Structure formats: C-alpha cells, structure tokens
Amino acid sequence: MxxxxxxxxxxxxxxxxxxxxxxxxxxxxxxxxxxxxxxxxxxxxxxxxxxxxxxxxxxxxxxxxxxxxxxxxxxxxxxxxxxxxxxxxxxxxxxxxxxxxxxxxxxxxxxxxxxxxxxxxxxxxxxxxxxxxxxxxxxxxxxxxxxxxxxxxxxxxxxxxxxxxxxxxxxxVDHAAPTCTDDNRHRARELLGLEPEDVVIGAVGRLTYQKAPEHFVAALVELRHRGVVGVWIGGGEEAEEVRTLAVDAGVDVVFTGERDDVADLLPAFDVFTLPSRYEGLPLAVVEAMVCGVPVVATAVNAVSDVVAPGETGLLVPPHRPDLLAAAVAHLLDNPVEAARMAGAARARLEGRHxxxxxxxxxxxxxxxx
Incomplete structure (x- = not known):
C-alpha cells in the first residue's frame, strides 16, 4: 500500500x-x-x-x-x-x-x-x-x-x-563523490581560484552562531604556517560580520556563499575543520572523511561517532580556537600521520552512511x- x-x-x-x-x-x-x-x-x-x-x-x-x-x-x-x-x-x-x-x-x-x-x-x-x-x-x-x-x-x-x-x-552521503586525487585537487582549487601551493584550511556550514565561524577565523590567526588560505563554503546571517572579522584580522579567507558542488570542492582542502559550538552528526564532516581529507572537529554531540581521536581525526573542545589551530598545525606538520588518519576514516566509513x-x-x- x-x-x-x-x-x-x-x-x-x-x-x-x-x-x-x-x-x-x-x-x-x-x-x-x-x-x-x-x-x-x-x-x-x-x-x-x-x-x-x-x-x-x-x-x-x-x-x-x-x-x-x-x-x-x-x-x-x-x-x-x-x-x-x-x-x-x-x-x-x-x-x-x-x-x-x-x-x-x-x-x-x-x-x-x-x-x-x-x-x-x-x-x-x-x-x-x-x-x-x-x-x-x-x-x-x-x-x-x-x-x-x-x-x-x-x-x-x-x-x-x-x-x-x-x-x-x-x-x-554519496560514496561515489570525488576523492583527494591530484586531478580532483587541482580541479577543485581552480574552481575556488586557489593556487596549487596554497595551504588550504576549509570548513562547510552556515555562517551562524551554531557553527562558530569566528572561531575558524581566530584559529587561522593562530596558525603560523606560510601560505595558509581559509575557505568557508556556505552562507548565512553572519556572512558580512565574519567577512569583516577576517579582513580586520588580516587573514586570507575565501567565502564561497551557498554552493551546490560542495563534494567537488572538498578535495581542495589540506585540512577540514568543524569549529561548531553544538551539532548532531554533520553531513559535511562525513563527506570530508569519505573524500579523504584529514579532519579536526569540536567534540560535540555525535561527532565522535565518526571522528575517533587520533585514529580517524582530531577532536578539540568547542570554544577553543587556540586548540583548533594547534590541532590543524599538528596535521600540517605531520603529513604522514594526517594521511594515516584520513585513510583510516575512509576505511571505517566504507559501506556505512x-x-x-x-x-x-x-x-x-x-x-x-
């Protein structure tokens, strides 16, 4: 019936x-x-x-x-x-x-x-x-x-x-979405107007209080790596405020607004971040892991269902952009470990979600x- x-x-x-x-x-x-x-x-x-x-x-x-x-x-x-x-x-x-x-x-x-x-x-x-x-x-x-x-x-x-x-x-999630191959990475960076040598720290979500985009900007300020570019995919009511915050802080952030091709853009990221104050199980973090991008996320609600600390990514407390920056820096400084965690995340999600x-x-x- x-x-x-x-x-x-x-x-x-x-x-x-x-x-x-x-x-x-x-x-x-x-x-x-x-x-x-x-x-x-x-x-x-x-x-x-x-x-x-x-x-x-x-x-x-x-x-x-x-x-x-x-x-x-x-x-x-x-x-x-x-x-x-x-x-x-x-x-x-x-x-x-x-x-x-x-x-x-x-x-x-x-x-x-x-x-x-x-x-x-x-x-x-x-x-x-x-x-x-x-x-x-x-x-x-x-x-x-x-x-x-x-x-x-x-x-x-x-x-x-x-x-x-x-x-x-x-x-x-769509398990057939683009993964982090060299070709997909190059194509995604072209779509975002980024250079091949850029160190890209990304986030996906609405620019709202829940997602804590100001902590993303603060974490970028804390990073001491050269050539870092932030990318935030998504729009929202705090868009203008956060853009102004990034400009005033002197950090390079690309705000894409709402996009229908998020899965195609994820391979551009060197590290995916989730700075949220509270969540359920965000779709974006699972898509990033399926893509093969190393993940740093806040330890809120169901995020730990997929991000096992030190195994499939790194977790930090919410409201601590300093620790978010430190975790991102650790992955950038230790690419072999970052790749290991990204590979473990993809393997864990195989056949799930x-x-x-x-x-x-x-x-x-x-x-x-």
Missing amino acids: SLRVATVITRLEGGAGVMALRGAKALDPDAHEVTVIAGSGRLLPEAEAAGLETVVEPALRTPISPVHDLLALHRLTGLLRRFDVVHTHCSKAGAVGRAAAHRAGVGRVVHTFHGFGFHRFQPAYRRRTYIEVERRLGRITDLALCVGTGVSVEALQRGLLPPERIRTIGVA EIGALATALDRAYRAE
Missing part, C-alpha cells in the same frame, strides 16, 4: 535540508507519495526536478514569531489532513509541524533530531524551556530518528521520548516496523 508522506522542514537547505531531500528522493515512489513542505530553501527546485510535490508555506520561519507560527500552525493543520505520515525536521518545523499533525489527526508522526535547539551556550532558563517543549512534543511523536548516537543518548537522558520510540540513524540505508530506515519508521 502506498503511503502519503509529508516531509516538513523550515528551510530546505543546509545539512538537514540535504538529508531530508536525499531521504525523500531515495524512497520507492511506488510505495511512497512524498510531498515536501518548506518555508523556503534553495533545494526546492531540486525536489521538484526529482518529481516530488512541493509546497511553500511562507509563515514557516526559523525565528520565533507568534503571529507567523500560529498562522503556519493553522495552515499546516488543514494541509496535513490528507497524509498518512508526517515527518518533521529541525526545531521550528518540528514543533509547528508535529502540533499541526496532531490537530489534523494524522495516523503517524515521525520527527528527525539533526541536533537540538537547546545547548550549554544559551541561558539556563531558555535551555530548560526548550527541553520542556520537546518533552511535550514527544508525547505526540510516534518515533524520533536521531542523527548519530550522541543525539540519541541526549534525547534519552533528557527524557524527550520513551526509549522504545527513539532510533539512531546516520547521515547519507549510504543513501539506501537511509531509505530503508525511513520506510521502517513510516510503517511502524
């Missing part, structure tokens, strides 16, 4: 948007009729090109806005009545979408935690409020899919849902198997 599935997300972009779209596209179209409902997102044309129905709900926005949130709740309640399954992603769409699905009497509600809206760097009262909201939403959620073990563990510890209604999934596995997990979640 074909299931009518609504995939609800605030912005169909970034890692969560890519994951949501890859999952929707991978499902068997004979068994699933998928509609993507989003407030916005640069991936909506890709969803349409894949033959998925798309609905744009402008009231579905990231910032908390009582007027827009209530309007989105009202509109989604009417829209979702025709679906068998509602699958929500991220905090805002997760809250409004699950509440609307419950009001509409939808038979099965699934939510993916790509990470959490609460974290240790926000005021305690706000964190407690967000946790309580998630606990209440958990009562109307049939199943939570957590991206990474660290996310599942926190969901359990916080009591967001009962243990039997929490499952761990991985991110879905495949798109087919995500499709299977989603089908089981939707059919309550």
